[in-house]
Amino acid sequence: MSNEKEPIGFINFDGTTGQNNEVEVRIPYKRINDVKRGQYVILESDSTNNDRVYLARIVKGPFFEPDAVGKDSAFARAAILEADTVKFRPDYHAICRAEILGEIIDRESLILTGSSNRPIPQTAVLPMTGKEIEKLLGLDGDVYFGELSGYHEVRVHFKQEDKKVFPRNLGIFGTVGSGKTNSSQVLIEELSKSGWAIVVLDVEGEYVLMDQPSKEAETKKFIKKLMERFGISPEGLKNGLNIYHPIGFECARPEKSKEFGIRFDNVEHHILGEILDLNPAQMDRFMEAYYELESEYETKSESKKKARLTMIEAVADDTEEEAITGKTLKEFIEKVKQKMKDGKSIGDKSSYAVVLRKLNKLKRSGVFDTQNHLGDYSELLKVGNVSIFDLSNSQNLYVNNIVISTLLNKLFALKVRDKDNRLPPLMIVIEEAHSFISRDRAGSMEETLDILRDISRRGRKRWLSLCFISQQPSHLPPEIYELCNTKIVHQITGGKNLDSIKGSAGGVNPALWDEIPIMGQGRCLIISPQFRHAILADVRPCSSRRGMTE
Template sequence: MSDQTSLSPLGFVNFDDIRGQNNEIELRIPFDEIKRIQRGQYVLIGSAGVERPYLGRVISGPFYTPDAVSKDSAFARTSILLANEVPFLPDFHGVCRVELLGRVSLDDYHLSGFASRPFPKTPVLPMPSDQIAQLLGLEGNMYLGHLTGYEQIRVYFNAHVKKVLPRNVGVFGTVGSGKTNTAQVLIEEAIASGWAVVVLDVEGEYISMDKPNGEAKKKPLAAAMQRFGVSPRGIENVQVFNCPGTESRCPDAREFCLRFGNLSPYDLIEIMGMSEAQETRFLELHEEATAKLMTKQGATQHKHSKWDRLAGNNNPVGLNSLPNLTLQFLIDQIDIENQDSGYGNKASWNKVLQLLVKLKRYQIFDSVDYVFNADDLLKPGQLSIFDLSDATNVRVNNIIIAQILREIFEKKIDEPDAPPTIVVIEEAHTFVSRENVKAMENIVDMLREISRRGRKRWLGLCFISQQPAHLPNEIFELCNTKVIHQTTGKRNLDALQVSAGNVNEAVWGEVPLLGQGQALIISPQFAHPVLCDMRPCSTNREYTD
């Protein structure tokens, strides 16, 4: 801010309207200064030498109004309506609205709150760009892009503070808005910072991130990469997994399965949509099968209700406990139950049997040599991608996602020194939606538990969705950092705005108008929400229809 006194004012604070907002002022700009101002610009409000000037951001305008006559006067109207016939135009000036962001301490360049407002005629100066990043908290080691309107100012996340990635991230936007590019940028930067990254990829878009960006040879992207100072390159340590019986476009993909004995029966009940009667039968079956296996192993079974388990910090039933408990073993037990049951019970058992036999056909449990092991994922700089794009059943995908989340969480609890880890969930609205949230209490409780205890152990979640209106409020509450690309539709905008906190209405009004790759970022790291031009990703992306 050393050059504050050498800058001429852009304009001056106007008198207030009594209906104005406490955190907004009206700025009047002389005609000769209009070209120096634009929406989104940061400004200092205060005379040279003032110890604590205000920091502001232009949020609307510039609008143009005549100096000495009304815009509805005959003189003004004639100059517009008969523009081809009359040579004159009334003298005019610009008008902008400026959001007050705080008061600037010139001693250590930090923002503080304010309980007053600048006086009329207070000069408004352009904010020197060399101090904006520090004032807004844009510094860090994860390069995201440029502050919109300021190509010389880079926007970063800090991978080494717990208030960003470990407190979860949400990336939202309509199709083609740039959210997948943003997800790749986050993945690239997290990997470069030594994080382990796990991607649950329901579209198969991320499976070739070991290769450089294939679009980099085309002129538009090549120019953009040069402008942002990045180059095409792949990630070195990438592994791709796919489910048995499905195909992946990654030639090196490895088939994996889950161990049924590690599965929480409550997750399975919710995801499979069992009725109350089916739930009762299934839990009876699971308890009896567990008791038989534990008796064989010489262990003692401790029965707890669902709510006892959820209230405590015990492992979910079955997790890492019964490797011999298989889906086929449960199916065999149902046959035994059917032989011993009366007619009334057989119908309920048969319904459960149909669900389990159907589940077995998907081959996701105990079916191939490689059984999912969280140890293989939690390594610094390791990117692990689960390609779920060829699965034909959303419920199967959700079982896989839930179990991978559980086992990663348990591993982080057991081994606090494991590297920082973030799990990226694509199309999150297909996992937990507003429509099914009441039937997915156990899953939502798991996500809350991961959020509550995971951040202390450097475990974060990243939810990506193009349909935020379908996400339950619980997901928005978990995401302390939100990257919002262009979003349209009142329901989607309302869902995001309710969870976005204190974002100025005029700034929020920019969201439907954002260009491809632009985003509104709301984060505890930043002093205020910022608009960012996201950098192009360096890695390749598979484009899907």
């Protein structure tokens, strides 16, 4: 594997403060231009009887040090301070730190394993070919995501048929303008081609143009060059794009978007109480009114059912799926009004008043109990179809979060009932996830978190994936990071935001975290069970059109 390669450097002796998984590399002057941070190398010794071979990555450096004199010597100091007039410079070399990623136990098959050993001094540091890197890191797959940073010839792919990747959920994090939306759009394009159904909860209206080819290359030369480099041509989605927006609200693309409403009876009442941010006393009053209405409705429904069964025309079961069935928001509001009127204490009446005020705010939105509901939601689960829920003009967070929670519940229920696996794999993309479930309110949103945990635990067996996107990861509860086995981290400059992700991603070299604040747009750190180690990647440009970029 390495006999034909010339070493770019050699392993140095360790100091007393050395680390088990890092070694110091000395680079001769003539090979300085052949080394860069992020480079993958082979560590191999043919000068001793130690025939172990290791895979490593340059994580620090290169730093430069004089060969024969100290950097603080008069000679070295004069060479620097008088560099504009004195034409001499001490001979020097480069120093790097390399992270040991594993031991290669089969040189021909390039099989990588863990190791409790370390390379000895004078071990040769050898460059690697793109094919060697791709095989050792496991970068093959059918979802083309981008390139390994520093290696234009090495493409990074995800394996969409591997249950430990997308079905175990995904998180995309980064500051504004770091490339989060491009990354998610690339995944949507690729998974749609592979037959996945995609549902996007779009709070900014950024995804509504994906059926059209990208136009950025026409006005931005650097985008055109990027597309040529990554082998991408402008192209819209081919398997169908459906856009929905809440009834009564404006939308980013009115000529294509369909209005939709929510049946109040489809909203899980515990989650509704959490979304309305009710305190314990208000939640108790909310539940009392809800259960009383539910009991009355069950009695009423049973009477209607008996009456219907006496009619010959009532044989058709589909009559139960009319536009408005079950409890309505209007009925619930009337029940709360009645309970408030009958309240026995000022405290009860005060709690009912708060509940009533928040329910009336929902009623004024006009979204509930209309003829434009989505039925059983099965139209969202078509092979390759992308469904965008445009919430960009809804300033009512209650409505937005009720839409999100209802979609999660109904789609999860459809997948659970699909015993024969007739439905396609499904990914649900939640933009600005911190506005749906936040760290500050995690203690009062246990029902919501339980549903997310349940979807995560049971959904992966049914090919249901959640994708959380956030520019404020520190505002997300820690449970969300635990649900995301694959994390795509773009530039993050805030210490709190970065620390929140670090805590959930063990085994990442600290030097890689140091890269995050200075990353350019489109570059990211990928932590995934598909890859043995975290990798740095340059994400390809999306081929479909992005909103809010032109």
